[in-house]
Amino acid sequence: MTEPVLNPWEQFRQQVVRALHEISGKDLGGFLGRPAKPEHGDLGCTAAFSLAKEQRGNPAEIAKELAKIDTSRFSLIQKVVAQGPYVNFYISIKPYRQLVIDTLQRLGEQYGRSETFQGIRAVVEYPAVNPNNPWHIGHARNAVLGDTMARVLGMVGYDVTRMDYINDLGLQIAVVYWGLKHLAKEPLKGKYDQALGRIYVEAHQKHDKAQVERYLQLMEKGTNEVAKEVRAMSERCLRAHHKTAARLDVQHDLLVWESDIAHSGLFAEALDKILESPNIKRLTEGEKAGCLIVDLSAYEEFRQLKDTEKILIRSNGVATYTGKDVAFHFWKFGIIKDPFLYRQFRRKRGENQTLWTTTQKGKPGRFTPANVIFNVIGMPQSFPQRTVYLVLETLGYTDASEGYYHLAYEFVTLPGKRFSGRRGTWIGFSTDAVVREATRRARREVKARNPNESPKFYRQVAESIGAAAVRYSLLKVAVEKQITFRWNEMLNFDGNAAPYLMYTHARASSILRKQSAPKTANLDVLSTSHEIEIVKLIGRFPDIILGIVEGMQREKWGTRIELFKLAEYAYKLSVAFNSFYNHCPVLKAESKDLIAARLLLVDACSQVLRNALTLLGIHPLERI
């Protein structure tokens, strides 16, 4: 019995690898790449260059030898051609087309999935915005990356928990609470996080240090009126954050609060574990007398520092940020048992869509430890992030250290300045403001194009398009590129942008509305380059998704993810469809056979586009 096919392109690639192995006796898979030009075939092999070097031969001669593959034994290889030193493989379109369509029809909305990482538990954490101001557009980049990452991981088999960590015990929270008490005029106007953010800017300048310090102590202590009010304030802010998240269809499963960590006993338990390690030291003399430290001088990049000793617990017994983070990750990985109580924060539409939160009064047991964790955190935090997982390693938790991924991305900035909560540079560039403006512009367009629709239609469609435009703008750029925020680019609706993708899907839907697609058809009549291009792109979809996850490279200062490849794919498929749309009539094709086959192709393309858009967090609409 053969496994049911999930990934058509991989079937072809494997046949090429087998064919090359048979003719050369070597695994030449590493030399395969996709040629830049279609006339060079579907897969090219550059092995002849290095074989020539080894054998002191001529690359072109060697390529010619490699190309003497008997293709009749490989169903998906149509021909092999040596073009100079390159060995180019051409796909056998007839069986491949059938394989692609069969696979897609069998899997439907599941098409694209793979089982490679089945059964592995993953936690993705994002965006961890402090609950004292709203998300600015840079926070949206974090959130959208995390949310999309979670969707992609789910597609390749991971069991994913989408987590948000909320630091409701920091100085900035005490400051905004001070502002609320001393500056704010009740009732606050507008969205709560926006109002808090403005108060914070003012409070940052005006606050009384001693009073703020007093609040901070009470917050950390827990059982008192101030702590209760601060938690209520933070939760209210979080609800406002999650309204923003909902606009962008950014989802979470679990909120973890710093104040719950502080009062859960998690740290005491982690400390016991930390003390078991032979590599933890309590210093008795010098500047750091009384501190618990880990010496990181074994790592080359730390030796350059003035100080290779990383403090986990201060001389006053309080944990440092690194110390807290190490303890928190003990929990994520199940090194210590789960000390939290949980309750529902919000019930969502679907059954399994409940958003849970840690709490002081609730029930235990809502969390299963992870095998791998992905923290979506800015590139500038590379150093502290690396410190955390190197400390884990030094303490003896190598599995946890290796399963710790810092998904690093560069910030969104304004021309010439950074976003700052304190200075209030985010005002006017909150995620809400940007999405609102995108929606406003979308609504104008939608109304012009659909003059006789209801206000409800305009609103719903415009909201989807506006949010999608913002999401896509943030996703289509490689994570290591800084984004300078410009309205015209963020809200571009033409070309490589979300509205184009949605428009493409709506066009396909429009055809299928007029005549539904048959389940089977004679696919041999699909012979134009436009039709074949679509089939080939559809066949690559599962491989694109898997490639994003497998291509993740954990480097010293962060792991890069190539989520933009998903955006790029959706765009390419759309380009191919629109080209087809303009060159190949469907409903008015010249024969019944051709109409049926093209309808089936439109249906197939639309399904894959829908799958891709859903992964991108874009709602595929039938009409826009």
Next chain:
RNA sequence: GGGCCCGUGGCCAAGUUGGUUACGGCAUCGGCCCUCUAAGCCGAGGAUCCAGGGUUCGAAUCCCUGCGGGCCCGCCA
């Protein structure tokens, strides 16, 4: 002092384990709506790949030296 990321047509930007003619978008110019949604399609122009050296049959990609932009290196949070 040490370290990280980025530099590709006017603007944005893919390609950076070396490999077939540097992928696209915006903007500009020309063409296409009696035919399935023109947020579209077809075509044109536009690139010393930051600079200079080096390695190689072959460099946007690797190495060296600079330049420009952004950032990191606390018992802080």
